[in-house]
Amino acid sequence: MRAEPIDLPKDLVAASAVPLVLGILARGESYGYAILSRVRELSGGRLEWKEGMLYPVLHRMEQHGWIVASVRDSDEGRRRRYYRLTPAGRRCLGEHRQQWALMNHVLNLAWEG
Amino acid sequence: MFNQDRAVQKWRTTLSSEGRLTVEQIDELEAHLRDIIDDLETAALTEEETFVVAAHRLGHPAQLGEEYEKITPFNTWRVPLFWATVGAAWTLGVEAILDLAVPLGTLVAARLHLSLGWMKAWAVVVSVGGPIIALASVVAWMRVYSASHPRSAKALFSTVAVAALLRLGSVPVIGPLSAAAWKGFDLRTGRSFQSVWQTALVAGFLIVASVGVVVLVRFREHRNRQIPSS
Numbered sequence: 001m002r003a004e005p006i007d008l009p010k011d012l013v014a015a016s017a018v019p020l021v022l023g024i025l026a027r028g029e030s031y032g033y034a035i036l037s038r039v040r041e042l043s044g045g046r047l048e049w050k051e052g053m054l055y056p057v058l059h060r061m062e063q064h065g066w067i068v069a070s071v072r073d074s075d076e077g078r079r080r081r082y083y084r085l086t087p088a089g090r091r092c093l094g095e096h097r098q099q100w101a102l103m104n105h106v107l108n109l110a111w112e113g
Numbered sequence: 114m115f116n117q118d119r120a121v122q123k124w125r126t127t128l129s130s131e132g133r134l135t136v137e138q139i140d141e142l143e144a145h146l147r148d149i150i151d152d153l154e155t156a157a158l159t160e161e162e163t164f165v166v167a168a169h170r171l172g173h174p175a176q177l178g179e180e181y182e183k184i185t186p187f188n189t190w191r192v193p194l195f196w197a198t199v200g201a202a203w204t205l206g207v208e209a210i211l212d213l214a215v216p217l218g219t220l221v222a223a224r225l226h227l228s229l230g231w232m233k234a235w236a237v238v239v240s241v242g243g244p245i246i247a248l249a250s251v252v253a254w255m256r257v258y259s260a261s262h263p264r265s266a267k268a269l270f271s272t273v274a275v276a277a278l279l280r281l282g283s284v285p286v287i288g289p290l291s292a293a294a295w296k297g298f299d300l301r302t303g304r305s306f307q308s309v310w311q312t313a314l315v316a317g318f319l320i321v322a323s324v325g326v327v328v329l330v331r332f333r334e335h336r337n338r339q340i341p342s343s
Contacts, residue, residue, distance in 0.1 A: 032144075078144045078147060081144075
C-alpha cells in the first residue's frame with residue numbers, strides 16, 4: 001500500500017535534497033534510479049521527486065566534493081554512474097544532521113511546548 | 114510499428130540539441146529511462162505507452178535542459194556562440210569577395226571606356242548586394258536547420274542581420290571614401306588598398322555587433338529568469 005505523494009514547497013524540497021542524498025549514500029554507493037527508489041521507500045511514497053531533477057543536484061554535490069562518481073556496467077549490462085560519499089561528504093552530513101536536529105527541536109518546542 | 118530503440122534514440126537527440134547536455138549526462142539519463150521502463154513492464158501497457166510514461170516521469174527535455182543549464186551554463190552557450198561566429202565569418206567572407214569585385218569591375222569599366230558614374234553604380238550594387246546575399250543565404254539555410262535549434266538559429270540570424278544592417282548603413286560613408294581611394298587608382302597595375310581597409314572596417318563592425326548580440330541575448334535571458342514562473 002502506497003500513500004499519495006504530498007505536494008511540498010519547492011524550497012523545502014531543495015533544502016532537504018542534499019542531506020537526504022548524503023544520508024542514503026552514507027549506507028553505500030548508489031546510482032540515480034536507486035536513490036530515487038530509496039527516497040520513495042523511506043517516505044512510504046509520500047515524497048515524490050521529479051526524476052530528472054536529481055542529476056543536477058548530484059552534479060552540484062560532486063562539484064562541492066561531497067560525492068565522487070565512477071562509471072561502471074551493471075549486472076544487466078547497463079552503463080551506470082555510481083556515486084559514493086567522500087570524507088568531506090561525511091563531514092557535511094554531520095553538519096546537516098546537527099542543523100536539522102536543531103530545527104526539529106525548535107519547531108517542536110514552538111508548536112507543542 | 115513502434116520501435117523502442119528508435120524512440121530512445123530520438124529522445125536522446127532532443128536532449129542533445131544545441132549541446133545543452135553532454136553525452137555522459139544523456140547516458141546517465143538513458144540508463145534511468147530504461148530502469149523506469151523495466152519497472153513499468155509489469156503494468157498492462159503497450160511498449161509505446163511504457164516509453165511515453167517513462168519519458169514523462171523523467172521530465173520534459175526542455176525542463177531538463179533548463180535544470181542542467183544551471184549547473185553547466187557554458188554548455189548552453191557553446192553552440193549558439195559557435196554559430197554566431199560562423200555568421201560573422203560568412204558575412205565577412207561574402208563581402209570580402211564582393212569587395213574584390215569593385216576593382217575588377219573598375220578595370221572592366223575602364224577597358225570599355227565607361228564613365229566614372231558606372232563605376233560608382235557598380236560599387237553601390239556590390240555594397241548593397243553583399244549583405245543581401247549573406248542574409249538571404251542564412252535565411253535559406255535556417256529554414257532547414259532552425260526547427261530543432263532555435264537558439265543557434267537566433268544567434269546566427271542576429272549576427273548576420275546586424276552585420277548586414279551596419280554594412281548597408283555604412284554605404285554613404287564608404288562611398289565617398291571609395292571615390293577618394295579611386296583617385297589614386299592605377300589602371301595598369303590594378304592595385305588598390307580600398308578593399309583591404311574596407312574589409313578591416315567590416316571586421317571591426319562585425320566584432321562589435323557579435324559582442325553586442327551576445328550581451329543583449331544574455332541580458333534578456335537573465336531578465337526572463339528573474340520573472341518568477343507560476
